[in-house]
Amino acid sequence: MQDTPDRYSRHTLLRMVGQGGQDKIQKARVLVAGLGALGSTISILLARAGVGFLRIVDKDVPQLHNLHRQILYDEMDVSLGIPKVDAARMNLLSAASNVEIDAINQEMAETNIYSLLDGIDLVVDALDNSETRFVVNDAIVDLKIPYIFGGAVETVGNVMTIIPGRSPCLRCIWPDPSSIVGHARASTVGVLSSVASLVASVQVTEAFKVLVGDIENAINGILVIDIWKNQFHVVPVEPRPNCTCKKICSQ
Ligand SMILES: [Zn+2]
Secondary structure, eight states: OOOOTTTTHHHHTSTTTHHHHHHHHHHOEEEEEOOSHHHHHHHHHHHHTTOSEEEEEOOOOOOGGGTTTOTTOOHHHHHHTOOHHHHHHHHHHHHOTTSEEEEEOSOOOTTTHHHHTTTOSEEEEOOSOHHHHHHHHHHHHHHTOOEEEEEEEBTEEEEEEEOTTTSOOHHHHOSSGGGTTTOOOHHHHOBOHHHHHHHHHHHHHHHHHHHHTOGGGSOSSEEEEETTTTEEEEEOOOOOTTOTTHHHHTO
């Protein structure tokens, strides 16, 4: 479909976005790491906002017990058993044909992380395991690529915006990644669909701030949400003096 000048007018009317901010969004190259509940909402919002290039990475297929929160997929996708990235690409392009979608049917790992991050301006985290998050964390710190960490389980969610050289990284909070391996997962304790959607929306808001250049208003610390208890608060996080990436974090 041919774009019209007012396609993004409800965003460009915002004083914090404006045409200048929208132009930056449309030139941005963003990687969405994982296409589960968070990745569904994140990629839909980013594509519909006109992010110029989206690299979506996952190696899974849609399953019926995930449809309550993974809103990129439908029952037909489950029946066909097609990869998430392929179902997602078709869905995203149907709403935003002007966005370039690079669908990668792979697990993110130490072996491919640098090629996946090639040419990327921003990473939005929608992973379902801590091990891979630390692979991403170390690479984005090395390459100085902003990274929006997010997670949701039960009724609880976290969001943290990591700007290498300016803010702490995941290892500043959890110096030993193995200490959080085995934490509660949706497959064992469940996840409320609405907290996943909320966390993803906060992450996308942080992504917009980074893309338009308003990092002064980014979350300073880690946002902790319990949607059932209506609790939202930011826990301050300081760069850990002996963080293994300190020499990079502090530059
Ligand atoms: Zn660190």
